[in-house]
Every structure is written in structure tokens, then in C-alpha cells.
Amino acid sequence: MIGIGVALALAVITVLLALADDGVTSLWRHAYHVPVIVAALVYGGPGVLVALAAILLYAPFVIPALERLGPSAQVLEGLVTFAMLLGSGVLSAALAIGVRRQRRRFETLVAVQRSLEGEVPLAVALVRLRVCLASRLDAEIGLAVHDGTNVAVAGGVEVAHHSTVAHVLSTGETVFVADAGGVTRPRRCFVAPIGAGELIIGALAIERAGDIGPDERRALLTLAAHLALALENARLAARQRRFAEELAEKVTAATERVMEVDRLKTEFVALASHELRTPLTALQGFSELLATRRFAPAEIARIGLIMATETERLGRIVSDFLDLTRLERGQAPPLRRRRVDTAALVSDAVELLRRGRITHELDMELDKPLPELDADPDALDRVVKNLVGNAVKYSPAGTRVRVTARARSAPRAVEITVEDQGPGIAEADLPRVFEPYYRAAGATASVGGLGLGLAVVKSLVDAHGGEIHAENVTPHGTRMTLILPAVS
Amino acid sequence: MFALEQPLVRRQVSLLDGTPWGAIVTLALAVAAVIVLSLLGLVPRAAVGVVGTAAAHGTLLGVALAWTSTGERRDRHAVLEAAAVVAIAASTAAALPGGWLAYLLPPAWLACRRPGWIGTVGAPSVRAVGGSTLFGFGLGVHLLVSAGLTLGHHVRLGPITDLVAWWAYDLGANVLSAEAFFRAALFERAHRRWAFPAAAAISIGASVVRYLADPLLPHSAEMVAGAAFYLALLAAGNCWLFARTGSLLPPYAAGLAFFVVYRLLATR
Numbered sequence: 001m002i003g004i005g006v007a008l009a010l011a012v013i014t015v016l017l018a019l020a021d022d023g024v025t026s027l028w029r030h031a032y033h034v035p036v037i038v039a040a041l042v043y044g045g046p047g048v049l050v051a052l053a054a055i056l057l058y059a060p061f062v063i064p065a066l067e068r069l070g071p072s073a074q075v076l077e078g079l080v081t082f083a084m085l086l087g088s089g090v091l092s093a094a095l096a097i098g099v100r101r102q103r104r105r106f107e108t109l110v111a112v113q114r115s116l117e118g119e120v121p122l123a124v125a126l127v128r129l130r131v132c133l134a135s136r137l138d139a140e141i142g143l144a145v146h147d148g149t150n151v152a153v154a155g156g157v158e159v160a161h162h163s164t165v166a167h168v169l170s171t172g173e174t175v176f177v178a179d180a181g182g183v184t185r186p187r188r189c190f191v192a193p194i195g196a197g198e199l200i201i202g203a204l205a206i207e208r209a210g211d212i213g214p215d216e217r218r219a220l221l222t223l224a225a226h227l228a229l230a231l232e233n234a235r236l237a238a239r240q241r242r243f244a245e246e247l248a249e250k251v252t253a254a255t256e257r258v259m260e261v262d263r264l265k266t267e268f269v270a271l272a273s274h275e276l277r278t279p280l281t282a283l284q285g286f287s288e289l290l291a292t293r294r295f296a297p298a299e300i301a302r303i304g305l306i307m308a309t310e311t312e313r314l315g316r317i318v319s320d321f322l323d324l325t326r327l328e329r330g331q332a333p334p335l336r337r338r339r340v341d342t343a344a345l346v347s348d349a350v351e352l353l354r355r356g357r358i359t360h361e362l363d364m365e366l367d368k369p370l371p372e373l374d375a376d377p378d379a380l381d382r383v384v385k386n387l388v389g390n391a392v393k394y395s396p397a398g399t400r401v402r403v404t405a406r407a408r409s410a411p412r413a414v415e416i417t418v419e420d421q422g423p424g425i426a427e428a429d430l431p432r433v434f435e436p437y438y439r440a441a442g443a444t445a446s447v448g449g450l451g452l453g454l455a456v457v458k459s460l461v462d463a464h465g466g467e468i469h470a471e472n473v474t475p476h477g478t479r480m481t482l483i484l485p486a487v488s
Numbered sequence: 489m490f491a492l493e494q495p496l497v498r499r500q501v502s503l504l505d506g507t508p509w510g511a512i513v514t515l516a517l518a519v520a521a522v523i524v525l526s527l528l529g530l531v532p533r534a535a536v537g538v539v540g541t542a543a544a545h546g547t548l549l550g551v552a553l554a555w556t557s558t559g560e561r562r563d564r565h566a567v568l569e570a571a572a573v574v575a576i577a578a579s580t581a582a583a584l585p586g587g588w589l590a591y592l593l594p595p596a597w598l599a600c601r602r603p604g605w606i607g608t609v610g611a612p613s614v615r616a617v618g619g620s621t622l623f624g625f626g627l628g629v630h631l632l633v634s635a636g637l638t639l640g641h642h643v644r645l646g647p648i649t650d651l652v653a654w655w656a657y658d659l660g661a662n663v664l665s666a667e668a669f670f671r672a673a674l675f676e677r678a679h680r681r682w683a684f685p686a687a688a689a690i691s692i693g694a695s696v697v698r699y700l701a702d703p704l705l706p707h708s709a710e711m712v713a714g715a716a717f718y719l720a721l722l723a724a725g726n727c728w729l730f731a732r733t734g735s736l737l738p739p740y741a742a743g744l745a746f747f748v749v750y751r752l753l754a755t756r
Contacts, residue, residue: 052721056630063638142489156492164491179501179680180490183604184672185734186680191491205491209734211683 051089145202395422546571591660628749
């Protein structure tokens with residue numbers, strides 16, 4: 001409609017000029033500026049053609065005057081009108097083009113931001129960007145962005161060696177190829193590095209059958225810099241979201257762990273009260289008996305032995321509590337190291353238990369000779385007794401408990417294993433058996449104990465620079481393996 | 489996509505690369521020989537016109553084909569081939585009544601040799617051809633009005649056979665060779681190296697020079713100035729049309745429309 005209006009206006013003005021007495025100096029000639037400026041503002045560059053059309057329409061009035069009068073004032077007015085029509089057309093078109101170009105740039109930047117919204121893989125983000133830029137720039141778009149050790153590509157399968165994009169990625173240079181093929185219309189190719197400062201994260205390629213002028217190339221460089229920031233922002237935002245999610249997961253896990261520890265501590269207090277009460281009740285009962293009745297010397301000796309055993313049991317429980325306190329403070333248990341004969345230590349501990357426990361078959365197999373250890377003998381004795389005691393406690397009567405000790409080389413060490421034929425430990429519980437308070441679900445109901453023994457054992461083994469682990473054996477049973485560094 | 493797939497090689501084709509100088513020199517020698525023979529009275533004077541037309545337009549058409557060749561062997565002899573085709577058309581038109589129809593031969597021949605120029609690549613819409621015809625026609629009408637008002641020339645409407653002969657010449661030789669060489673070859677080649685304004689300037693300049701050197705153009709100062717002005721405008725428009733559509737049809741239509749009107753101008 002505007003085009004038809006402009007054409008009509010040109011025609012009407014020309015007719016009015018023709019009807020005027022002197023077309024060259026007629027005031028109607030100034031009316032040409034209206035359609036010229038309107039067309040330039042509406043159509044931009046092509047609108048200048050209306051200025052040319054106006055000049056061509058006005059020329060038949062000026063040129064005869066030039067022929068007739070020569071360079072007179074009238075003709076000069078006509079020539080000035082030519083210049084003014086052309087000037088107003090070009091100026092208005094330049095303004096309109098500038099405003100449109102600026103608007104298009106802002107719209108493109110907003111569209112780029114929108115296409116990177118949401119957390120999507122880089123390849124998907126690049127495809128979105130490519131579609132967005134292709135429609136905005138009316139060109140074929142290629143994008144290649146470093147993604148770790150790979151290069152994510154949109155607009156092609158991969159970045160070929162020695163290609164323009166590969167060159168830009170490796171050098172960071174901007175490349176403009178004036179002739180990138182095309183049959184009758186040459187294709188232009190412009191590749192700009194996508195990067196912030198020295199860091200080149202990718203390349204933006206634009207191809208079009210038509211010009212990519214210097215002004216557009218400058219704008220594309222700005223766009224590439226903006227793309228770098230937008231991609232980097234998207235990457236940082238995604239990383240921040242991931243961190244927040246990981247943090248939330250960790251907080252949840254820690255909270256659950258704290259609740260679990262709290263539950264275990266409550267159970268432990270109940271269990272410890274029970275464990276303490278048993279020897280205390282015995283001590284209280286026998287001491288009252290000794291105070292109120294008279295007994296034969298042999299009976300007094302027997303009661304004394306019982307009281308000594310219960311006191312020892314009480315002492316062991318208190319000792320475990322002290323170890324636990326140290327453990328919770330992160331302190332290593334105190335060790336009095338000296339050279340220890342490993343074979344003697346293991347066989348003494350097992351023999352002692354063998355004498356006390358006759359419900360199980362205790363086998364022992366020791367390498368000869370076994371290297372000596374630089375260790376606290378009391379602590380090691382406690383470790384071995386605890387492991388063998390646990391094996392006896394958690395396996396049915398009449399089954400076999402097997403203790404072995406072997407020398408290991410590279411690094412030089414002693415490996416002690418205690419294997420029972422009990423029901424084994426649930427796979428889920430295996431990683432947690434050395435945690436304080438932790439007792440396997442099946443163990444709590446059938447067997448007494450505070451759940452501290454293995455935690456204390458592990459702390460002692462760690463203090464010696466050794467390692468311990470638990471595993472199930474086929475067909476059933478548990479094997480505890482203890483490795484301690486030997487004296488070299 | 490070129491940027492991702494093709495090796496980065498900056499092609500630098502000079503403007504005159506691939507020019508079949510040998511064939512051009514051969515044609516020039518042939519024209520010289522015919523002129524000499526004509527001066528000696530061994531061949532009729534009309535033969536000089538036919539050979540001159542064939543040599544000039546054949547050279548432009550042949551060079552256009554050679555410059556845009558993709559390596560076909562036949563293109564090496566395109567100048568001679570084009571000159572032969574134009575010579576057939578020109579001699580038939582000169583020798584036979586209604587022989588002007590022979591000028592349909594060169595466009596048909598060119599359409600077979602370079603189908604891509606017509607429409608297999610970037611087929612122009614009817615609107616583009618119609619618009620460009622209007623553009624050429626408008627420019628021609630303006631020329632008529634200006635020439636009438638300033639120089640007192642008037643419109644001639646006959647004899648119709650003369651007009652038809654001129655129109656046929658424009659269709660089969662004048663406009664065809666100009667658009668093929670100055671737009672599809674020279675402008676296209678320049679546009680591969682430089683931006684549109686520079687490429688168009690070369691093409692416009694060269695085509696204006698070609699018309700000013702044309703012995704068939706009246707050589708009064710007013711006519712030369714007018715021709716330079718209108719042919720520059722026509723060439724500028726045609727460069728834009730070719731760059732926009734990638735087809736030779738719109739500029740060809742604009743040129744034809746302009747010359748159809750121009751031939752109505754009675755210069756005496």
C-alpha cells in the first residue's frame with residue numbers, strides 16, 4: 001500500500017509540475033521530498049530508488065531549461081533540487097537502516113539468550129542457536145564449540161582438518177572468504193572466533209550467497225563475543241545448579257547419617273546400661289552375701305573368683321568406652337611399641353581362648369618362621385582375641401573357627417585371618433561393620449555386645465599402619481583379614 | 489558447509505584468467521581480412537557488417553562462456569562457436585526477408601550452453617522478470633521523453649520492418665552478448681573478489697565503454713552523454729537484478745525492454 005501511495009504521489013506531483021507555468025522553479029518540486037523521505041524511511045536502502053525516480057521525473061523539466069537558458073539561476077535551482085532529493089533520500093535511508101540494524105542486533109542478542117534458556121546439553125544448545133541465528137541473519141550458520149576434549153558441532157557432522165573453522169579454532173583469527181563457491185552468485189563465508197579475551201572456546205561460521213559487508217562483519221564479531229559470554233554463562237549456571245543439587249544430596253545424606261548415629265547411640269546407651277548392670281548386679285549380690293553370711297574358705301575363694309571375673313568384664317567395658325571416646329575425638333590409641341614375636345602372640349591368644357571356650361573347634365595354622373612386628377603386644381593381643389571372640393560369638397556351637405598367620409613379601413607384612421562357619425554378614429552391612437555402634441541387624445537380637453569391638457580393633461590396626469577388611473566366604477561364614485607391616 | 493568441510497584455500501582468480509586470446513586474435517584477423525577484401529572489392533560491403541557483428545558479439549559471448557567454464561573442453565573454442573552462431577543469424581537477417589527470425593538462434597544456443605544462467609540455479613520468479621521488464625521499459629520511456637524535450641527528437645513508428653530488424657538484433661546479439669559478458673561473466677567474476685559496489689562499478693564502466701565504442705551508436709555529444717547516463721543506470725539495475733536473482737533472465741528482459749523503446753527514437 002505504501003509503495004502504491006508513493007508511486008501515486010510521484011505521478012501527481014509530476015502532473016502538477018507539468019501544469020505549472022514554470023516547472024523548474026515551481027514550488028511543487030519540493031513536494032517530491034515527501035514520497036522520497038517516506039519511501040526511504042519505510043524501505044531503507046531500496047527506498048533510495050524513489051529519490052532516483054523523482055530525479056528522473058523532474059529531469060525533463062530541468063534539462064530543456066538547461067538547453068534553452070544555459071547555466072541560469074533557474075537551472076541552478078533545478079540542479080540543487082536534484083542534490084537535495086538525492087541527499088534527503090540517502091540520509092533518510094541511512095537513518096532508517098541504522099535504526100533497523102540496531103533493533104535487529106538487540107533482537108538477535110535477546111533471541112540468543114532465549115535459545116540458551118534452560119539446562120540442555122551443549123550439542124542441543126548449539127542446534128538451537130544455529131536455528132535462531134540462521135533465521136535472524138538470513139544465512140547458513142555453523143557453530144563449533146570446545147566441549148572438554150571434543151568439539152561440539154552444529155551445521156555439519158564434524159570439523160574437517162584444514163577447514164576454515166579448524167583454522168579459526170587453532171589460531172583465533174577471523175577469516176573472511178569472498179568466494180566460497182556458488183554457481184552464479186558467489187557465496188561469502190565469514191568465520192569469527194567465539195571467545196572471551198585470549199580463551200577461544202569455539203567458532204561461528206556464516207555463509208550466504210550475497211555480501212557480508214565490513215559493517216556486518218564487525219557486528220558479527222560483537223555477536224561472537226556475546227555468544228562466548230552467553231555460552232559461558234549457561235555453562236556456569238548449569239554447573240551452579242549441579243553443585244546446588246549435589247549439596248542438597250549431601251546435606252540429606254548427612255542428616256540421615258546423623259539421625260542414624262543418634263538412633264545407634266540411643267540403642268547403645270540402653271545396651272551399655274544392660275551390659276554394665278549384669279556385672280554390677282553380680283558384684284552387688286556376692287558382696288552382700290559376703291557381708292551378711294559366713295562361708296567356708298573354699299566357697300569364699302569361688303565367690304572371689306567370680307567377683308574378679310565380673311570386675312575384669314566391667315573393666316573391659318570401661319576400657320572400650322575410653323577407646324570409643326578417643327575414637328570419636330579422632331585420636332589414635334596410645335601404643336607401647338616393641339618387637340613382637342608374631343607366632344607366639346597369636347598362638348598364646350588362641351590357646352587362651354581355646355582353654356576358655358570348648359563349644360567350638362579352634363584351628364590354628366601359622367607359617368614358620370613368621371616375621372616379627374614392631375607393635376604394642378597388648379593391643380595386638382586384644383585385636384586377635386576380639387576377632388576370634390567375635391568369630392566364636394557369631395557362629396553356631398560345634399562349628400570350626402580357623403586362625404591363620406602368613407608372611408607376605410613386597411611389602412613385607414604379616415597376614416592374619418580369622419574365618420568362621422557362621423551365617424556371614426549381609427553384603428549391605430559389610431562396609432559398615434567397623435563403624436562405632438554399628439551392629440548388623442541379625443546380630444542385635446541373638447548376641448549381646450555394644451557394637452564397639454570391631455571399631456576399636458580397626459582403630460588399633462590403623463594406629464599400627466595396618467589394614468583390616470571383612471568378607472563372606474562360601475558356602476557360608478565370615479573371614480576377617482588383618483595385614484600388619486613387619487619389621488624389615 | 490564450506491567453513492566446516494572444505495579446506496581453507498583463498499582462491500585468487502584474476503579478472504582476465506581463462507581469456508581465449510588465441511580465438512580472439514583469430515577473429516580480429518578474420519575481420520581485418522574481410523575489411524581488406526572489401527576495400528579491394530572482392531567481397532560485398534555488407535559482409536563487413538556481418539563479420540564485424542559476428543566477431544564483436546561472438547567475442548563477448550565466447551569470453552563469457554570461457555570465463556564461466558567448469559573445465560569442459562568445448563568451452564576452449566566457445567568464441568569461434570559463438571561467432572559462427574551470430575554470423576549465421578546476422579547473415580540470414582541481412583540476406584533474406586524475414587531473416588531476422590534467425591536472431592532467435594543465439595539465445596536458444598546460449599540457453600543450451602549455459603542452462604544455469606536461465607533458471608536451473610536461482611530460478612527467477614515471474615514477478616522478478618516482470619519487474620525488470622518494467623524497469624527497462626520505464627527507463628526507455630524516460631529516454632524518449634527527455635530526448636524529445638531536450639533535443640527535439642520524436643518517436644518513429646515505422647517502417648515496421650526496420651524496427652523489427654533492430655529488435656531482432658538486440659534480442660539475438662546486442663543485449664544478449666552484453667548481459668552475458670558484463671553481468672554473467674565480468675560482474676560475477678568481480679563479485680567473487682569484491683563487494684557489490686566495486687563489482688558493479690567495474691561492470692557498469694565496462695558496459696558503458698562498450699556502447700560508447702559501438703560504431704552503430706550516433707556520436708553527437710548529446711547522444712553520447714545521454715547514452716552514458718541511461719546505459720549506466722540500466723547496467724546498475726541489471727547488476728543488482730543479477731546479484732539478487734542469480735539468473736540472467738531479469739537483466740536480459742530489462743535490457744530488451746529498454747532497447748525496444750530506444751529503437752523508437754528517431755535520431756534525425
